[in-house]
Amino acid sequence: MSNPDYLARLIDDDSFEAYLTAEFGPASEFSVERHAQGHSNETLFVTWGDRELVVRRPPPGETADTAHDVLREHRVVDALDDTAVPVPKPLRACDDHAVLGSDFYIMERADGDVLRDAEPERFTTPSARKRIGTELIDTLAAIHAVDYESVGLGEFGRPEGYTARQVERWTAQIEWALETTEAIRAVPELVAVGEWLAENVPEQRSNTLVHGDFKLDNVMYGSSLPPRVVAVFDWELSTLGDPLADLGWLLLFWYEDGDPDPAMPELMSTFTAREGYPTRAELIERYEATTGREFAHERFYRALAAYKMAALGEMFLARHLNGDSDDPLYPTMRTHVPTLAERTLAYVEGDTERL
Structure with a gap:
């Protein structure tokens, strides 16, 4: 990223590690990477032990009313989990801003290719x-x-x-x-x-x-x-x-x-x-x-x-x-x-x- 401090505005390692430990149990490996291709809500790739997770949270700072509602996003993904519509497996949703400073939710990381700039x-x-x-x-x-x-x-x-x-x-x-x-x-x-x-x-x-x-x-x-x-x-x-x-x-x-x-x-x-x-x-x-x-x-x-x-x-x-x-x-x-x-x-x- 062009601004090395930006990730720190998105995630506090200590508080998030404590949250993950409470929700999923302790892990020997913990890392966070920001997905640079997103341009609205922020997407973070998280390694927690042998689990590969994805966190969705709003961007920092003031945004327009009703934009970036990640808990609403979680609600529909959770509802579609057992339907014919393919969605990533939702795992947790959190509205406690003491963890990341915003609402967020966690899902399993899917395996495959997103066709953004080219084809495989x-x-x-x-x-x-x-x-x-x-x-x-x-x-x-x-x-x-x-x-x-x-x-x-x-x-x-x-x-x-x-x-x-x-x-x-x-x-x-x-x-x-x-x-x-x-x-x-x-x-x-x-x-x-x-x-x-x-x-x-x-x-x-x-x-x-x-x-x-x-x-x-x-x-x-x-x-x-x-x-x-x-x-x-x-x-x-x-x-x-x-x-x-x-x-x-x-x-x-x-x-x-x-x-x-x-x-x-x-x-x-x-x-x-x-x-x-x-x-x-x-x-x-x-x-x-x-x-x-x-x-x-x-x-x-x-x-x-x-x-x-x-x-x-x-x-x-x-x-x-x-x-x-x-x-x-x-x-x-x-x-x-x-x-x-x-x-x-x-x-x-x-x-x-x-x-």
Whole structure:
């Protein structure tokens, strides 16, 4: 990490070692490593004796209201433990801030590969690449098929009106961030996109469990062939609501031949344009065939996804300017967010079919 003191803000070795000893018994080996690929909630890899654990906790410092709720994340992972949706095994949740200075939860570390910047060699055939896409869509369909009442998530959210509230929520997050970021530059296109979304919210046709951040690099594929999703991560934004918002979000991060260079290249890989990967149209077709649900109002849902990503980027920049992160991605949002906002505004105005 660029700041050697940052890990010390995330974890106090003595208090956490005492907690682990009380929960799991003593261990001869104890080490903690920060997972540098995460850009929202913090992920820590912990070795405790012969156990490999993962800790999820919020970032330090002030954050927007309702962001980074790791105990909510734990609740849904725990509820899905015995369903068709693959999740890491949850172990403990803790709201005692005397341990780490925040809420946190612990799960078992899963084994496999996350496809973030490239493919593992075993997945480089056209057939494996096609399977990667179909597995991803089928896993999303499985999430949307969960009987959330029967798994104890009936009170997990207010599904009615979810889509309109998403526009309101991310507008509020943007306004929170702009209190800091407008000191260095304005993003009028982002405001215009928010106004378009508020005026074009479609009727919500179905209610399901939604992940809120479902995309290729938030799932893990197993270490064998054919490709198979073995774990879904990063449930911090999950709730009950409109499943088409999840599909729109996935498509924002799915690159295909002919697309412009990604607006946020550190977060948007391009290897899915290679031979064998499904196109976005094919992913939509698979989703519709699997769920029986039409992806109506595609322009709205894809624009909402870009607006949400721009909001997250603006929040990242605000945390950077406030000194609450050492993540090298965050300062890049000074230019990345305006680029994404400009493209999204052009998309909703009909000037382009591609984000």
